[in-house]
Amino acid sequence: MASFIRLVLAALLVAGPARAQIATPQERAVFATRVDSLVKAYMAESHAPGVSVAVIRGRDTLVMAGYGLADIEAHRPATPATIYEIGSNTKQFTSAAIMRLAEEHRLSIDDDLSKYLPQIPLHGNRVTLRQLLTHTSGIHSYTEVEAWRAHWAEDLTPDSIMGFVAKDTFDFAPGTRFEYDNSGYILLGMVIEKVSGEPYAQYLESQFFKPLGLTHTSYCPSHPTDPAFASGYSKKDDGVVPHEYLSQTQPFAAGSLCSTVGDFVKWQRDLASGKVVSPESFTQMTTPGTLNNGEHIRYGFGLFPGEMLGHKNFSHSGGIPGFTTMAYDFPDDTLNVVVFSNYDGASPAFLAGNIARIAYGGAPEVAPPPREHPRP
Numbered sequence: 001m002a003s004f005i006r007l008v009l010a011a012l013l014v015a016g017p018a019r020a021q022i023a024t025p026q027e028r029a030v031f032a033t034r035v036d037s038l039v040k041a042y043m044a045e046s047h048a049p050g051v052s053v054a055v056i057r058g059r060d061t062l063v064m065a066g067y068g069l070a071d072i073e074a075h076r077p078a079t080p081a082t083i084y085e086i087g088s089n090t091k092q093f094t095s096a097a098i099m100r101l102a103e104e105h106r107l108s109i110d111d112d113l114s115k116y117l118p119q120i121p122l123h124g125n126r127v128t129l130r131q132l133l134t135h136t137s138g139i140h141s142y143t144e145v146e147a148w149r150a151h152w153a154e155d156l157t158p159d160s161i162m163g164f165v166a167k168d169t170f171d172f173a174p175g176t177r178f179e180y181d182n183s184g185y186i187l188l189g190m191v192i193e194k195v196s197g198e199p200y201a202q203y204l205e206s207q208f209f210k211p212l213g214l215t216h217t218s219y220c221p222s223h224p225t226d227p228a229f230a231s232g233y234s235k236k237d238d239g240v241v242p243h244e245y246l247s248q249t250q251p252f253a254a255g256s257l258c259s260t261v262g263d264f265v266k267w268q269r270d271l272a273s274g275k276v277v278s279p280e281s282f283t284q285m286t287t288p289g290t291l292n293n294g295e296h297i298r299y300g301f302g303l304f305p306g307e308m309l310g311h312k313n314f315s316h317s318g319g320i321p322g323f324t325t326m327a328y329d330f331p332d333d334t335l336n337v338v339v340f341s342n343y344d345g346a347s348p349a350f351l352a353g354n355i356a357r358i359a360y361g362g363a364p365e366v367a368p369p370p371r372e373h374p375r376p
Contacts (some may be wrong), residue, residue, distance in 0.1 A: 022359065028062060031055075031359065035063050038354050038364060043068055046346035047240055049233050050078030054261035054338045055355060062359070064262065070230040070342060072240070083229045083258050084340040085220050086325045087318025090257040091185050092285070093204055095133050095302030096271060097192050099281040100207060106195050109133065109284075116191045119159070121166050127174050129191065132184035133301040134289035138170035141181040152246045152321075155222075158190045161250060175292040178299060182254040185302075189253025200253055212270050220258040222248040229258065232322015235345030243322030243344060255320050261338045268329040268336050286314045308353070309360045311335075317349050326352035335359060 022031050039051055050070045055063040066078035101107050113120065113127045131137040142148055142164040165183055172179070189200045196203045201219035209217050216228070233240040248256055259267070270276050277285070285301040298304060303314040311330050318325035326349040328337040337356045339348040354364035 022057065022060075022062060028060075032063050032065075034358050035355055036065075038351060038358075039065075039067050042346070042348060042351045046343065047235065047238070048341045048343035048346060048348075049240055050082065050230060050342045051348065051351075052078050052080055052082050052084070052261045052340045053355070054080065054265050054336065055359065056265050057333065057335045057359070063355075071227075072231070072233070074227070074231075076227060078230065078342070080262055081216065081228060081260055082340075082342075083216055083224075083226075083260055084325060084342060085230075085232065085255075085318075085320050085323040086257050086259050086264070086340065087251070087255045087320035087323060088182075089259075089264070089316050089318040089325050089327055090251070090253065090255045092271070092302035092316060093208065093257060093267075094185055094188050094192070094253040095285055096276050096281075097203060097207065098129060098133065098188055099277040099285060099301070101192065101195050103278055103281060107191070113137075113187060113191070116194045117187065120162060120187065123169060125170055125174050129188065130289075131174050132181075132188050134178070134297065134299055135181045135184060136175050136178050136289060136291060136297065137181065137184050138172040138174045138177070138179075139181060139183045139187070140165040140168040140171055141179075141183050142186070143182045152244060152250070155247050155249045157249070158186050158193075158252055161186055161252065162190075177291070178289070178297040182251075185254035186252050192253065201256075204257075208267075208276065212266065212275065214259070214263045214267060217257065217259040217263045217267070219256055220248045220251075230323070230342040232320075233343050233345075234322060235343075240343065240345070246321045251320060255318065259340075261340055264327055264338045264340075265336045268327065268338075269334075272329060272331040308356055309362050311360060313356075317347060319344060319347060324348055328352055328356050330356070 049072055050068040052066045053063055064080045066080055068078050070076045070078040070082045102109055109130045110128050127137045142161055145164045148164050193200055232243040234243045286303055286305045287300055288296045288305055290296055303316055306313050313328050313330045315328045322344055323342055324344055324347045325340045337352050339352040341348045
């Protein structure tokens, strides 16, 4: 299979780099063909059942397509309108909600967590909301606790979820290291509920989804009946099986949302343009955080600031049982690349990156080995 992927990449390179403008119908057709080849190579190597892709530059939709199956048993095709669980891409919605509340002077991101959630044991540490946003709090991530997996099928409250780590000592002193931490975003969701007086799902619906017209974005149902929702799958031997059930009460503010690729591009655009939070708040969200010693980390608030081929971007991936996602926004160029898959055996992160690279005239890269068990 690796040789097949190398042949596909070689063919793409022989075809010549796509110019960044992709201005003419012919250039759009060439770009779409190259994206099609990359997606099919990813699916052939990974055995992912379904993939949806959106590539939009300015007002120009370069690719809006679905591949494979959203549901194997029903033989239902994946389309651009297929709804996927987006996993940790939820975190940017959570951080935006915190920033919205800060703009309304209902909280400060430098407030102590204990001001809002005094019941959470901090073992003598001072933890700020900023440290939760940047994964620098030192609180142990509940998704790394082995005992948690045995409770996946249970409907749990956020307090119960935090019970998995309540007795754990901190992984490090707050503000001294970066370590990706789902517990921190559970706590941020609890703060949103405390300050707003609304359930997390309801707050996002009233503040973001409805006002922005994100009609296919929601807190994921645990048992969706709408055929627009994709079924999730995991790897088994050389095939796929339905993923192990995880109650959607558990990812909560760390990974509980569902969306389509089209809705997600709209969210990215609205977030970057000041329709969600102020430009000043967005700048904070996309600026690398700083440790106590002044060292910068590679994470902002729910987003990874980065650069590709000299073009500034912000991005995030998502992994949850049955689904993996990747989304890039290049705000200076109004280029958005979003890839969702109903498979947790191989992240589409490199696929999305390669699509962005060829949009800028670069060469695609070969993906690393897949991660087997994505966490929310």
